[in-house]
Amino acid sequence: MGLRNIIVTMKVVPKIEELEFDPETKTIKRGAAGNEINPADKNALELALRIKDRYGGRVIVVSMGPPFWEPYLKLAIAMGADDAILVSDRALAGSDTLPTTLTLSKAIEKIGDYDIILCGEESSDGGTGQVPSGIAEWLDIPHVTFISDVMDVSDDKKAKVKRTIKGGHEVVEVTLPFLAAVELGCNTPRFPDFRRKRWAEREFQLTVWSAADLGLSPDEVGLKGSATTVVDLEEVKPPTRLKKKYTGSAEELADKLAELLKSIM
């Protein structure tokens, strides 16, 4: 059987360890931090490419973000995606889960002809994992979250996916078309092929859609379309700790630690 489109949602995130918070202005200083493709989205793309290798179909990456994400989408092309679309519009800024899932679902509908949609389980910056099942609801298709593999796609339009659960995993049978959220670290994303990378950087034409291209009105998206609002940001102060430092030979340290453990237990 040949699968129809396999669509992968992708986000670019700042590298968390490089972010700084300014407690005075209550803003996050993103400037200093580098960016990367959200790690779980890379696992989703890798899984999509593996599904394509087995069952056919075209892998299309879709993203909602600012124009500077273009090189990251080209990186996805270099990894093996067949096409990439960036939904980019100032009106989308400030969108919470509701308008974000609406926008991505509209983009997916516009791409059309899909059998499988894969998302990363959550983004490393927002990290709530509510987007995948939200997209599935807009599209009115079934979904499965926290999957580590698509084990089988059968001719009767059903797939078996491996889902991580408390203490192990289960196999869920799901009807096509479906959406799945892919677990971070479940596979090793491939490195881009050098030639394809050069082609992607020089020749590949990224498709860019605006909110209007998706038939979205400004009221439906951005802050206006959001159903939650951030009313304050608080810096989390580290708890007061004793901060006693011990140095010395391994023998001395082991002695001190043994004593310490005996005294507090």
Next chain:
Amino acid sequence: MGGWKGIWVFIEQDDGVIEESSLEVLSRARVLAEERGEEVTAVLLGEAVAGEAAKLGRHGAHRVILVEDPILKYYTSDPYSRIMARLIEERRPDSLILSATRNGRDLAGRLAVKFRTGLIAHVVSLDYDDEGLLMGKVPGFGGNIMAVVKCVKGRPQMATVTPGIFDIKEFEGEAVVEKVDSGLDPEQVKTRVVDREIKELIDISKSERVVIAGMGTGGRMELVNQLAELIGADIGVTRPLADMGLAPRDIQVGSTGVILKGSLAIVLGASGAPHFVSGIKDMGTVISINKDPEAPIYEYSDHYFVGDIFEILPLLLKKLREG
């Protein structure tokens, strides 16, 4: 908004066993409901769970909506979300609160879109403001910052609560249990569990002592296991070890994993990433061993041993065994 009343709590179960963090949420919901003069309804879906439904009053439910069907034995998104959506449409609760387990998050994301409503995800606190808007604190950017988030649109107002944040409480009185038909046509169900493999897991959010392995252990767990066994501790890991598949996420410590609440954490070879340290901030005493004299984890430690875990641990184990 007219007609939207009361707090609902989704009670998760797996093959008849109630998820404990659902009871944490239920207990918190009861406290909030009493402040607001409202009722708490626990919603329980499962195969044969009437016995469990009867016990929910003890943990805060005034009422229980019970739906039993063989298809509901294990959680899967399609039947669960369809039944929940129907119940919400018919009965219009003001708020729906779930535990932020895998299944709770899976269900919440879908229902929030279904009702075009606000969802505050993974909160570590939960309150209502003076206007009755649901309000929660959400750790962001690895736990360095807390965002205070409100639901400003739609009903039911929704939130998922990080497991381990609230305590399970005991309340007087019994809940009124109402049984509702699932209305499911098995032919129409689009997701179903066909196989599963699970092992018993220790819930480390309840552990008094936890030995935590970081990247500095290289995932070699023999010494870690021995130390844990000697001092009667359970084992946790940092996120990179879970990312690499060396340990299940269920024992990952930090803002995207488990928040520890016990008395002693021994942190082995973890640098102290922001998302990790939020998982140990409530531990009574934190002891760390790290090669790097200046690793960020120092700031979060009571006792900081600068050295090689693979040299120190064998000696430590020997001394502890000798008494």
